[in-house]
Amino acid sequence: MPQPPILKIHEIFTSLQGEGLRQGEPTLFIRFTGCNLRCDFCYTRQAWEKGEDQTVEQIVVRAQDLRRDFPCEWVCLTGGEPLLQDIGGLLQALKEASLKIQVETNATQPPVYPVDWFTASPKPPEYALHPNLREAARELKLVVSEELTADICLRLCRRIPAETPLILQPESNQGWSIEKGLGLLRQVLRSGKTNVRLSPQLHKILDIP
Numbered sequence: 323m324p325q326p327p328i329l330k331i332h333e334i335f336t337s338l339q340g341e342g343l344r345q346g347e348p349t350l351f352i353r354f355t356g357c358n359l360r361c362d363f364c365y366t367r368q369a370w371e372k373g374e375d376q377t378v379e380q381i382v383v384r385a386q387d388l389r390r391d392f393p394c395e396w397v398c399l400t401g402g403e404p405l406l407q408d409i410g411g412l413l414q415a416l417k418e419a420s421l422k423i424q425v426e427t428n429a430t431q432p433p434v435y436p437v438d439w440f441t442a443s444p445k446p447p448e449y450a451l452h453p454n455l456r457e458a459a460r461e462l463k464l465v466v467s468e469e470l471t472a473d474i475c476l477r478l479c480r481r482i483p484a485e486t487p488l489i490l491q492p493e494s495n496q497g498w499s500i501e502k503g504l505g506l507l508r509q510v511l512r513s514g515k516t517n518v519r520l521s522p523q524l525h526k527i528l529d530i531p
């Protein structure tokens with residue numbers, strides 16, 4: 323008989339979504355352990371290895387405990403890279419708990435469902451964007467790192483529908499990155515892609531998890 327999957331989880335907590343179009347919305351976060359990339363600017367590198375094996379049932383019980391104190395409607399699966407693990411059963415269970423589901427992914431893996439909101443965030447050096455995410459993503463989010471160029475932004479924008487916004491996110495809200503992001507935003511605008519925003523990380527401004 324097949325065993326239910328055990329998922330490796332780094333942490334589960336509640337806060338406000340600090341990034342992208344859902345910024346400011348109360349959210350339950352499930353941070354997965356493990357990532358297939360090693361970005362220089364990664365600020366969640368503690369989740370590359372460290373975590374605890376948990377069943378779907380354990381995760382949902384913890385989620386519902388936290389929601390009693392902070393009754394949010396959204397859950398965000400993040401990492402690490404959540405799509406590296408077998409999350410189908412967890413997605414079903416979170417839906418049964420009446421949660422709206424966001425998945426933040428580095429876009430190297432195919433999407434799984436049911437999910438209400440995919441945030442595709444391709445990373446250097448390849449900036450891979452899985453073909454099945456091109457239509458599925460509700461937003462394309464790029465960290466304004468040293469590697470990011472206008473050509474990369476425009477190449478990725480050509481792969482997504484015109485109505486899907488490009489979010490330029492300064493690296494850890496640093497001044498040089500905000501300045502660079504403003505320059506990239508101007509170049510993207512001039513190319514005809516007007517659905518673009520510069521969006522600092524709210525949780526770092528507010529100093530919350």
Ligand code: SF4
Nearest residue numbers: 357359361364402428
């Ligand atoms: S893809 Fe995300 S979690 Fe993985 S190393 Fe890069 S920034 Fe960190």
